[in-house]
Amino acid sequence: MGEKKKLTIRFFISLAVFACLFGFLFQKVTYLVQYKIHVNDTVASFYQEKKDSIDVLFFGTSHVFCSFSPMYLWEEKGITSYDISTGQQPIAASYYLMKEGIKRQHPKVIVLETYALSYGEDYATKARLHEAIDNIPLNETKWEIFWDFMPRTMGYHERLEFLFPMIAYHTRWDKLRSNDYQRGETWRLGYVPTKGNKVRKRVPIITEEMEVREENIEYLDKIIQLCRENQIELVLCQTPITKGSRFLKANKMLNYIKRYVEEQGIPYIDYDIIRDEIGLNYEEDFSNATHLNILGAKKATHYMGEYLVQNYSLEDHRGDENYAKWEQEHEQYEEDIQKHLNKLMKKIEKRRAKKEKEENSEG
Amino acid sequence: MLFNSFDFLVFFPVVCLGYYLIPYRFRYLFLLFASYFFYMCWNPKYILLLLTSTAATFFGGLLIDRAKKMEDEKKRNQFKKRILVGTLVLNFAILFFFKYFNFAVDTINHILGILHIQPVNAAFDVILPVGISFYTFQALSYIIDVYRGDIYCEKNFFKYALFVSFFPQLVAGPIERSKNLLKQINVKHDFDAKRVQSGLILMLYGLFQKMVISDNAAIVVDQVYNNLGEYGGIELMLATILFAFQIYCDFGGYSNVAIGAARVMGFDLMANFDTPYLANSVVDFWRRWHISLTSWFRDYLYIPLGGNRKGKLRKYLNILIVFLTSGLWHGASWHFVAWGGLNGVYQIVGQWTMKARERFCKWFHINVESFSHQLIKVITTFIFVDISWIFFRAKSSREALSIMAKMVTQIHLQVLYDGTLQNLGLSGAMLKVFILSLLVLLAVDLMKFKKLDLIEMLCRQGIWFRYLFYLALIFSILLFGVYGPGFDESQFIYFQF
Numbered sequence: 001m002g003e004k005k006k007l008t009i010r011f012f013i014s015l016a017v018f019a020c021l022f023g024f025l026f027q028k029v030t031y032l033v034q035y036k037i038h039v040n041d042t043v044a045s046f047y048q049e050k051k052d053s054i055d056v057l058f059f060g061t062s063h064v065f066c067s068f069s070p071m072y073l074w075e076e077k078g079i080t081s082y083d084i085s086t087g088q089q090p091i092a093a094s095y096y097l098m099k100e101g102i103k104r105q106h107p108k109v110i111v112l113e114t115y116a117l118s119y120g121e122d123y124a125t126k127a128r129l130h131e132a133i134d135n136i137p138l139n140e141t142k143w144e145i146f147w148d149f150m151p152r153t154m155g156y157h158e159r160l161e162f163l164f165p166m167i168a169y170h171t172r173w174d175k176l177r178s179n180d181y182q183r184g185e186t187w188r189l190g191y192v193p194t195k196g197n198k199v200r201k202r203v204p205i206i207t208e209e210m211e212v213r214e215e216n217i218e219y220l221d222k223i224i225q226l227c228r229e230n231q232i233e234l235v236l237c238q239t240p241i242t243k244g245s246r247f248l249k250a251n252k253m254l255n256y257i258k259r260y261v262e263e264q265g266i267p268y269i270d271y272d273i274i275r276d277e278i279g280l281n282y283e284e285d286f287s288n289a290t291h292l293n294i295l296g297a298k299k300a301t302h303y304m305g306e307y308l309v310q311n312y313s314l315e316d317h318r319g320d321e322n323y324a325k326w327e328q329e330h331e332q333y334e335e336d337i338q339k340h341l342n343k344l345m346k347k348i349e350k351r352r353a354k355k356e357k358e359e360n361s362e363g
Numbered sequence: 364m365l366f367n368s369f370d371f372l373v374f375f376p377v378v379c380l381g382y383y384l385i386p387y388r389f390r391y392l393f394l395l396f397a398s399y400f401f402y403m404c405w406n407p408k409y410i411l412l413l414l415t416s417t418a419a420t421f422f423g424g425l426l427i428d429r430a431k432k433m434e435d436e437k438k439r440n441q442f443k444k445r446i447l448v449g450t451l452v453l454n455f456a457i458l459f460f461f462k463y464f465n466f467a468v469d470t471i472n473h474i475l476g477i478l479h480i481q482p483v484n485a486a487f488d489v490i491l492p493v494g495i496s497f498y499t500f501q502a503l504s505y506i507i508d509v510y511r512g513d514i515y516c517e518k519n520f521f522k523y524a525l526f527v528s529f530f531p532q533l534v535a536g537p538i539e540r541s542k543n544l545l546k547q548i549n550v551k552h553d554f555d556a557k558r559v560q561s562g563l564i565l566m567l568y569g570l571f572q573k574m575v576i577s578d579n580a581a582i583v584v585d586q587v588y589n590n591l592g593e594y595g596g597i598e599l600m601l602a603t604i605l606f607a608f609q610i611y612c613d614f615g616g617y618s619n620v621a622i623g624a625a626r627v628m629g630f631d632l633m634a635n636f637d638t639p640y641l642a643n644s645v646v647d648f649w650r651r652w653h654i655s656l657t658s659w660f661r662d663y664l665y666i667p668l669g670g671n672r673k674g675k676l677r678k679y680l681n682i683l684i685v686f687l688t689s690g691l692w693h694g695a696s697w698h699f700v701a702w703g704g705l706n707g708v709y710q711i712v713g714q715w716t717m718k719a720r721e722r723f724c725k726w727f728h729i730n731v732e733s734f735s736h737q738l739i740k741v742i743t744t745f746i747f748v749d750i751s752w753i754f755f756r757a758k759s760s761r762e763a764l765s766i767m768a769k770m771v772t773q774i775h776l777q778v779l780y781d782g783t784l785q786n787l788g789l790s791g792a793m794l795k796v797f798i799l800s801l802l803v804l805l806a807v808d809l810m811k812f813k814k815l816d817l818i819e820m821l822c823r824q825g826i827w828f829r830y831l832f833y834l835a836l837i838f839s840i841l842l843f844g845v846y847g848p849g850f851d852e853s854q855f856i857y858f859q860f
Contacts, residue, residue, distance in 0.1 A: 004553070011556035018830060022837065029838060035850070158848075160369055167847035174792035 026166070027137070033169040034134055036179055042190040043097065043135035046084055047104070053323070054105040055314050056081035058190070059094040060113030063239040066291040067300040068111070070189035071333040074326055077305045078316035083190025086132040088125075091116045091219045093132035096145050098223060100136055102230050109233045109312050111304070112223060114268075117216045117257050118250035126161075126168075134165045187329035193294050193337055195344040196287035197351060200242040205272055209259065210252035220257070224266065233312055236261055237269035239300060240280060242290055269307065271300060278303045284348050294341050364404040366566075366620040367574050367846065374401065375624060378530075382628055383554045391525050391548050394628075398530040402493070409492040412461070416454055417527045420502040421520055423450035424509040428516035447510045451503065458499050461492055466695035494534030496692055500659055502527050505541040507663055514541045522548050531624040535617045537635040537655035544630070552629025561818045562626030567836050568807070569619030574844030576804060577612035579797050580605040582788035582845070588756055591766065595773040598783065599766055606756050607749045608801060611639060614653065638808040640748075643740040645709040648748055656692070660685045679714075683707040693755070698763060702754035709747055796843050 031044070042065065056079055058064045064085035073079045082105075084097050094112060101107065136142050146156075146163045161167040227234040238254050241247045251272075258268045271278070278299045285296030292300055308314055317323040364370045378397045385393055403410050426446045433439040459467075475481070505526070508514040517523040526545045532538070587594050587602035594602075618635035625632045635655050642648035649657050665685045671678040683704065690703020724731050750767070757763035778784060789797055810817055821829060 004555075007556045008554055011559065014826070018833065021830065022834065025834065025838070026841075029841070033842070157369070161847060166841060169850055170842050170844075170847060171850045173842045 030164070030166045030169070031135075032176065032180060033172045034165055034180075035130075035169060035172065037131070041135075042086065042188075043084060043132070045188070046082055046101070046190070047135070047137070049082065049105070050325070051104055052106055054080045054082050055107055056109045056111065056308060057098070057101045057105065057107045058083045058085060058111045058113070059089070059098055059101070060085050061089050061115050062087045062192075062291060063115050064113045065190055065192040066194050066287065066293075067113075067239045067297050068304060069191040069193070069297050069301050069337075071187065071191065071330055071337075072298060072301045073305050073308075074318070074330060076302065077309055077314075078318035079305065079308060079314050080317055080323065080326065081189070085113070085190060086128070088119070088128040089116055089132050090119060090129070091216050091223075092148075093129065095219045095223050095226070096136070096141055097132065098226060099141050102226070102232065103141075106230070107232060108314060109235060109308060110227055111235045111237055114236050114238050114254050114257050115250065117212055117220060118253040119216065120213060121215075129162060130165065130168060133162060138163070187332045187336075191297070193297070193340045194287035194291055195340045195347070196291075196293055197284065197344060197347045198286045198288050199351075200282045200286045200289070202275075202282045203242060203248075206248065206251050207255060208252045209256040210249065212253045212256050217260070220261075224261075224264065235267050235269065235307075237304070238271060239290070239292065240271045240275060240296075242282075242286065247290065267311070269304070271303075274303065294337065294344055364401055366617060366624075367570055367844075370404065379627055387551050390552075391522050394530075395521055395525040395528065398525065398528040398533060401530040402528060402533060405493045409495075412457055412492050412495065413498060413528060414524075415457065416499055416502045417524045418520075419450050419453050420506045420527070421517070421523045423447065423506045424516045424523075425518070427506070427509050443510060447506060450506050454499050454503055458495060461495055463691075463695045470697075497536050497538055498527055498533060500538050500656075500692075501540075504538070504659060504663065505545070508541050514545065517541075517545060529625070529630075531621040531628075531630075532632055535614070535621065536653070537618055537621065537633050538659055539632060539655070543633060547630050550629070555629065557822065558629065559627050560822060562623040562628075564818050564821065564833075565623030565626065566620045567623075567833070567840070569616040569621075569623060570844075571800075571836055571840050572612035572616030572619065572804070574616075574840050574846060575800050576797075577609045577616060578845035579789060579793070579800075579843070580609035580612070584609055584756065586788040591762070591769075595775045595778065596770040597774055597776070597778050598787065599770050601784065602787070603749055603753055603756070603766075603770075606752050607640065607745070608804070610752065610755070611636070612804065615639075638812045640745050641741055641808060641812045642744050642748075643737055644744055645706065645713055645747055648744055649706070649710070656689065660689055664688060679711045682710050686710070696759075698754050698757055698760045701760045701763070702751050705751045705754060706748075709751070793843070796839075800839075800843070 056070075056073070058068050058070075058081065062085065065083045068081075068083055070081040070083060073081050082101075084101055086093070089097075094116065098110065101110075133142070133145055136145070142163060146159055224234060236257070238258070241251045241254075254270075258270060262268055271280070280296065280299060285292055285299065287293035287296070317326065364374060374397075378394075381393055381397075382390055399410060399413075402413060423446050427443050430439050430442045430446070433442065505514065505517075505523075509516050517526070523545070525548055526539075526541060529539070529544065584602045584606045587598050588606075591599075615636035622632045622635070633655055635653060637651040637654065639648055639652040642651050665681055668681045668684060669677055670681060686703040686707030687700055688703070689706075690700040693699045693703070723729075724736075729736060753766055754760060754763040757766060785791075785794065807817060821832060824832075
């Protein structure tokens with residue numbers, strides 16, 4: 001072999017080695033400069049979970065991470081689950097996250113919260129899209145996302161920041177905080193305990209329907225197809241809707257969706273209809289306009305647990321050695337949730353006292 | 364397609380791979396195709412202009428070459444001259460229309476306005492074709508060289524078209540000469556790992572100059588120059604100094620990427636910037652700044668005008684003509700002309716006072732070889748050059764003059780400690796990084812000035828050092844470089860309960 005040829009081969013080998021080294025560091029540095037809030041940490045942490053250890057995956061907007069607590073589900077039924085939900089998660093993002101979720105966990109049941117199906121065009125901002133997909137590693141799903149799911153109006157140069165989040169975040173290098181250097185707590189399993197207390201009005205149940213944006217239906221169909229192909233049971237649900245014209249419109253659209261999927265034999269849990277059954281308290285169970293607090297989430301999760309156990313053959317993993325991690329993390333969870341709960345209870349008591357006082361003075 | 368774009372990051376490796384994989388005899392066609400694609404990424408229509416310039420100079424060259432066979436010398440020369448003039452007129456006409464037409468109309472209207480005559484209404488809405496000044500000059504150098512008999516006439520249109528459109532230097536130089544580049548198109552370039560490595564390093568450094576130094580400097584410069592009313596003399600001085608580095612690293616960085624990219628494919632392009640701010644006189648500066656353009660003007664304008672062979676006065680006049688033209692080449696506006704003119708005047712005054720200065724040094728026993736004397740010369744040269752940059756950066760000559768006046772009359776020393784300087788767009792850690800990157804630039808230039816071949820030195824180092832160096836360079840570009848939409852935290856704050 002000639003000297004030149006040798007050099008060429010050596011060049012390409014060292015180039016390949018360098019590329020690997022660079023790729024590794026690039027990923028690390030990208031994660032470092034990414035803006036971290038619990039919602040996108042949820043997706044990153046999901047990849048830390050042991051493969052094929054989770055039976056139920058929840059997808060959807062903030063309604064999911066405020067309403068369904070996987071640890072509570074574990075505590076009550078021994079079901080392993082995870083909330084792959086991010087703020088205002090567009091339905092297309094849910095679809096791709098679902099692909100990733102199925103690839104890693106092969107769940108038995110997937111629960112999709114439908115609120116995002118009521119979104120109009122360009123509802124989600126770039127920041128929300130980042131939260132949803134930044135932590136999907138650079139793989140074929142990300143590649144598909146790049147070409148397919150971004151708002152169709154977005155040019156491909158603009159989309160690059162979703163393929164390489166470094167483009168969007170690199171200027172953060174001098175604003176890093178301590179939480180940028182550490183991974184989030186895995187025991188949350190995507191759930192975000194909320195401790196607000198807002199009194200909501202119990203709105204009458206609406207039966208009217210309203211057409212949903214075509215693109216949303218398109219992705220809903222894709223999701224149904226995806227679950228069918230992978231023999232996964234799909235359950236759709238809708239967390240309680242409260243007052244406001246925006247929610248009224250959403251409610252009508254979700255009624256449309258409900259009929260659309262039920263015609264295809266897919267179950268739809270409408271928490272508005274079962275609100276009395278689960279004992280939803282409009283004075284105490286809401287954190288803010290549409291999000292359930294810890295108390296509300298317990299009720300929603302409890303019902304979901306009952307439903308899942310009754311309808312699907314899900315294993316109770318409690319006591320199983322392979323799931324020791326869950327037991328340990330449950331302790332951490334208990335500790336943390338108790339703190340939040342105490343704060344919430346104080347707020348509620350304060351409000352109750354105030355209300356009593358007002359009633360007394362009136363009386 | 365810009366060098367500092369994602370597109371180029373994909374385009375370049377693909378082209379290189381293709382280039383080395385296909386057989387020799389098709390390579391020039393492949394490069395031509397790649398170059399035309401590169402150009403058409405901006406505006407596909409303007410490829411026609413490039414093609415017209417190419418065709419005109421190519422066929423002009425053929426005709427001049429054919430004239431050799433004419434027996435009557437007088438007739439032959441006349442014919443050759445006609446062809447040359449025709450080609451020049453056509454090319455300059457295109458350049459004029461696309462770059463200077465609106466400027467000319469504005470100027471005429473300004474004069475008419477002074478004379479109280481109805482202005483002409485003939486503004487055309489044309490976009491300046493990217494790189495037109497560069498490739499037009501490159502094509503013209505070929506036809507003039509053929510006319511002069513300095514270069515053979517290229518008979519293969521596609522090879523010639525590649526010479527005019529070679530993508531690394533198509534849109535921002537170096538403006539190549541046929542004597543250098545055209546000949547290389549016929550050379551078989553084997554894959555040479557050392558060359559490729561060296562080219563890649565140069566490209567990386569060029570990107571560092573452009574994205575980290577130039578584009579960050581631009582933040583401060585734009586902040587001050589776009590809000591002149593808010594800033595006093597010291598801020599203006601700082602911005603003007605930074606502008607010197609902005610334009611150097613922008614242009615020089617771009618040239619480095621071009622030279623590096625060509626080197627990866629086996630081509631040698633001419634040097635374009637040689638540590639310009641270490642020049643010890645304005646004449647020296649112009650030997651080091653945008654060398655390919657300066658030498659173009661020297662060969663095709665200054666010398667034909669008579670150069671320094673027709674007496675002092677003519678020489679000074681020639682210098683002035685060259686620099687005024689150079690100013691106009693840089694931009695269709697009077698403040699560019701003023702910038703060029705000022706540089707011409709510097710040189711004339713410099714030469715004019717040369718004897719007196721020498722006598723002065725002798726009289727006071729100043730050792731002109733000493734470091735301190737050279738340092739003072741370098742600093743003074745920088746100051747002179749930097750003053751001329753004010754005309755380059757300002758929106759008009761009048762604005763430039765008012766900036767200069769402000770630098771003298773409105774010096775408020777409190778801005779040095781009241782935090783104003785930290786609020787010019789770069790702050791905190793970024794400011795420190797920026798200063799550090801300027802020091803890197805200085806160190807690199809000093810070593811280059813001492814004729815050290817840095818890339819060669821780097822390639823001799825062990826693998827761990829080289830990898831560390833590459834990673835440091837790449838990540839400093841990725842983190843500190845200016846690109847992307849910028850991060851807006853308020854967008855992300857959501858559900859922070």
